[in-house]
Amino acid sequence: MMLMARVATIDYEMCHPDKCGIPCVRFCPINKTKPYKAIELSEEKKGKPVIYEDKCIACGICVKKCPYKAITVVNLPEEVEENLIHRYGQNAFKLYGLPTPVEGKIVGVLGPNGIGKSTAMKILSGSLIPNIGHFESESLKERVLDKFRGTVYYDYFNKLYQGKLKVVHKIQYIELVPKHIKKGVVEEILKRIDERKLYKDVVELLAMDSMLRKDISLLSGGELQKLVVGATLLRDADVYIFDEPTSFLDIRERLKVLMALDRLLPRKSYIFIVDHDLMFLDYIADLIVVAFGISGSYGMFSKVYSAKAGID
Numbered sequence: 099m100m101l102m103a104r105v106a107t108i109d110y111e112m113c114h115p116d117k118c119g120i121p122c123v124r125f126c127p128i129n130k131t132k133p134y135k136a137i138e139l140s141e142e143k144k145g146k147p148v149i150y151e152d153k154c155i156a157c158g159i160c161v162k163k164c165p166y167k168a169i170t171v172v173n174l175p176e177e178v179e180e181n182l183i184h185r186y187g188q189n190a191f192k193l194y195g196l197p198t199p200v201e202g203k204i205v206g207v208l209g210p211n212g213i214g215k216s217t218a219m220k221i222l223s224g225s226l227i228p229n230i231g232h233f234e235s236e237s238l239k240e241r242v243l244d245k246f247r248g249t250v251y252y253d254y255f256n257k258l259y260q261g262k263l264k265v266v267h268k269i270q271y272i273e274l275v276p277k278h279i280k281k282g283v284v285e286e287i288l289k290r291i292d293e294r295k296l297y298k299d300v301v302e303l304l305a306m307d308s309m310l311r312k313d314i315s316l317l318s319g320g321e322l323q324k325l326v327v328g329a330t331l332l333r334d335a336d337v338y339i340f341d342e343p344t345s346f347l348d349i350r351e352r353l354k355v356l357m358a359l360d361r362l363l364p365r366k367s368y369i370f371i372v373d374h375d376l377m378f379l380d381y382i383a384d385l386i387v388v389a390f391g392i393s394g395s396y397g398m399f400s401k402v403y404s405a406k407a408g409i410d
């Protein structure tokens with residue numbers, strides 16, 4: 099019989115124990131019949147419940163009883179736990195595995211929202227040190243390297259953590275960019291960071307002429323996206339990460355981004371492009387990793403496929 103592990107997550111934003119009568123705790127069959135509890139209210143969680151995954155039998159009663167749909171409980175094969183890379187906390191999202199870094203290739207990461215693609219990109223950029231499931235203690239680079247020893251990830255993270263990889267990361271939430279760069283005209287921002295001397299190519303390929311004299315605070319979502327994609331291309335890096343480079347753009351603008359990435363990305367670097375647009379990744383990526391899971395509960399990644407096999 100296959101051994102199963104539980105992943106029980108609670109969306110604490112949606113949990114309102116003061117309004118619901120706490121059916122999740124009251125109706126749990128383990129709480130009713132055993133001398134221990136599978137779910138109980140926790141002081142640490144400010145009076146909201148916690149689920150003990152080692153006691154829970156994944157009957158799903160609390161999931162059905164919760165009027166706010168705050169609970170998800172799934173069973174996964176126990177061996178999947180060996181691939182646990184990061185967990186945000188008790189009863190929080192779990193990330194299993196990472197897209198494989200392949201030097202000199204564009205790795206496209208395809209999959210729906212909410213299953214950890216952006217978390218994986220933060221880990222690959224070095225901005226988030228994964229806790230390998232030890233969310234109760236500080237995340238340690240040594241633990242990450244130990245985890246990956248003997249795998250293709252070790253070389254990448256070893257170089258990354260030694261500062262031997264320069265990373266540029268186009269984040270998913272571009273609306274945060276004006277909060278960091280409060281003022282500045284597009285043309286000046288781009289010229290200031292033009293490490294690869296590609297300013298003219300970027301402006302031409304992304305059709306940015308009409309926005310060059312605009313202040314960053316006045317850009318539309320689509321213009322901001324093009325600015326951030328262009329700025330990422332202008333930097334000289336060993337790792338390029340583009341998280342959703344086509345959101346806010348219509349089909350014509352997407353094609354421009356596609357052409358700019360195809361023409362200007364240096365094919366000697368590690369390159370990751372996350373997108374939900376199948377056609378986009380089919381065109382641009384050399385290799386495809388498929389992300390799957392349940393939004394807000396867990397996410398995992400396939401091995402790398404050739405682009406054609408991955409898309410099929």
Ligand code: SF4
Binds near residue numbers: 122154161
């Ligand atoms: S899934 Fe079933 S056993 Fe697990 S906490 Fe909910 S009610 Fe209890």
Ligand code: SF4
Binds near residue numbers: 115118119122
């Ligand atoms: S998880 Fe649902 S049923 Fe349980 S306390 Fe929160 S809102 Fe109530």
